[in-house]
Amino acid sequence: MKLTKSLVLTLILIAATGCADRTELDESSLVTIIGMDTNDNRELSITGMVLDFNEESKSQEILLSGKVQSLREARTVLGAKSAGEFLSGKLQVLLISRSLLQKNEMMPYLDVVFRDAKFSNSALLAACDCSVKKLMEGKWNSQPILTEYIRKLIETGHRSEMTVRTTLQNFHYMQTEEGVTAAISEIKPVGKEIAVTGTMLLNHSGKMALHLNKEESALLLLLQNEIELPVSYTTTIHGEEGDSVVSFDMKKAKAKVRTAYSNGKFQFHIRVPIRAEIAELDGPYHLAADKKLIESLLTDEVEHAFKRLIGKLQAHKVDPVGYGLYARAFQYKQWKEVREDWGAAFGQADVDIQATIAIDSFGVIE
Template sequence: MKRKFLYGLQVVLLILMPGCGEKLYLEQASIVLVLGLDKEQDTYKIFHSNPVFNRQAEEKVDITTATGSTLRETTTLINNMTTGKVVGGKLQNILIGKRLLRKQNAFPLLDVLFRDPKNETNARVIVVDGPVQDVMYADTQDKGMLGTVIRDIVESSSKNGTTVLTRLLQFHRQIFDKRITPHLSEMTMKNDEITVTGTALLDRQGKYATSLNNKESTLLLLLQGDTKQSVPLMLHQKPGDQEEISINIDNSSVKVSTDFQKGRFVFDIGIQVEASVTERKFPIDWKKETPRTESLLQKQVKKECENLVKKIQQHQLDPIGLGIYAKSHRYAEWKRVEKEWGKALSKAKITISPEVKIKNYGVSM
């Protein structure tokens, strides 16, 4: 009897439970998949790219643009130009022009995205080398909708280790975390194709500082310990020659030791790499030459990583996140320089200690 009463009570509660008070049909919505931000003289130029669900429409993607002083203002203007309500809950990509980032921090423009809980904070944040308009109006009919194409290109490049993958929520952390500087995917239009060119590095103020090419981006991921998947890397048998050898980094681990000596931080970055050989352009007897080849590869990895570290120090940046180790292990010294960590890191002594082990040579020896 008691069980029947509980079942009856549940049915009554379900009947009385209110449903969705506001309905929004796809035909009445403007679902933004790509948001573009660029600078045009003294105003901001904002782009929205959204799919069109109306069966009678010939174009299946609608791109609208407006200029204004804030993202909120331009969104209101775009609302007045679209046939449906602008919805940001499916946002996949945020494109920011490099010319905008050279002048200012673009993060305050994105504040509106964090104010509304319906907005998507997993969108990929990407720097565009050149006018954002060129990417927004790129012809992607043979590949799919613009939002999906950009998403897939960045995801693929990230898996291949040729760029970083930074989402909006991660960008928020990088902006406000004093122990690290922001690093974003970078793309451009090349031969009418959307192409990922590497990684854009921002300074502590959120402005554009410099860029890393695809190979330097791979090394950055290696130093960050962020090579979760197999990452390709091309090296030379001897420095300066054409005898190249390509490897896949199958497994890697990074261990950072931190110290403070003679008024500056000292970091020793130990890297252990397990690699597979994918290509060689010179004859070699692997059974006899493996130890020597591993030694040469270690020297080359060390040299390439040290060059990257010098470039980062020159611009007073820390995309590696060495500030995390400094604060954890040498808090007193870190506290004195936290407001100028980039400057302190530029004076730090950083050594790279790689260990490369070739585990696989492919089918052919």
């Protein structure tokens, strides 16, 4: 009888509380891409891609756009144009145009994304080096559904070390964490395709600071220890008998950081030991005999590339790798004084980077 009572009670509770926020899947408009762009006024121009469940319609997605002042307002404006209830729980990609990133800080715009629990925080954040509307309206060659296309583009781009993969959740962390600055992927229409162009680095306030190309992005990922081995890398070595192109697979690579503080500056000693397997080499080298030579030439090249990257980061006062986290962990006293603007302090820091390449093999042919 106890069971009967509790069952009845439960049923009453369920009946009394439920029902309110049920939305059937086919009666909702699931937005999968939100694109944000500026226009000349202080308004945002918003483009939304909504899944189309109608079986008769040819396309699988519907493009909605409007001008708003905030992202939350977009829900009303775009919602008014869509047949079902406008829901953002299945958001896959949040696109932000480069011009908007150059002009304004991002966090105030994205406030609703983090405040509203129903917003999907696993959506990927990407910058777009063109008008967002143009990108979303376009008919691209390899496009089954644009959402899928862009998402897979970024994910495979990340897997082949061409760009970072930043979800809204990651972005929130990188923006609120003092010891690191944000990095997001960047895409761009190229002819009839969309292509990953590299990584967009933002400063502490969330404005665009620097663009990294694909090669630099790979090095950045290496420094972040965010790579999926093996990483393939191509460079040119400058030997005595002229330049030759070398491609190699990094079989093992890990950045190790030591920190110190002296002369009023943070010191970072970064070691990147890399074990490589040569995949392609078009120079006049005797592979086995010249192993040491090739290793040292490669080391020079890679180290130089790292140094260039670090120099760029320091010049633009951004720290996407998160050296600030090391500084806080090991030099807390000094860190406390600069925590308000770590980027600037990192710009001042002495960064010493050493890469060492050890060649494991030259492939299956001699």
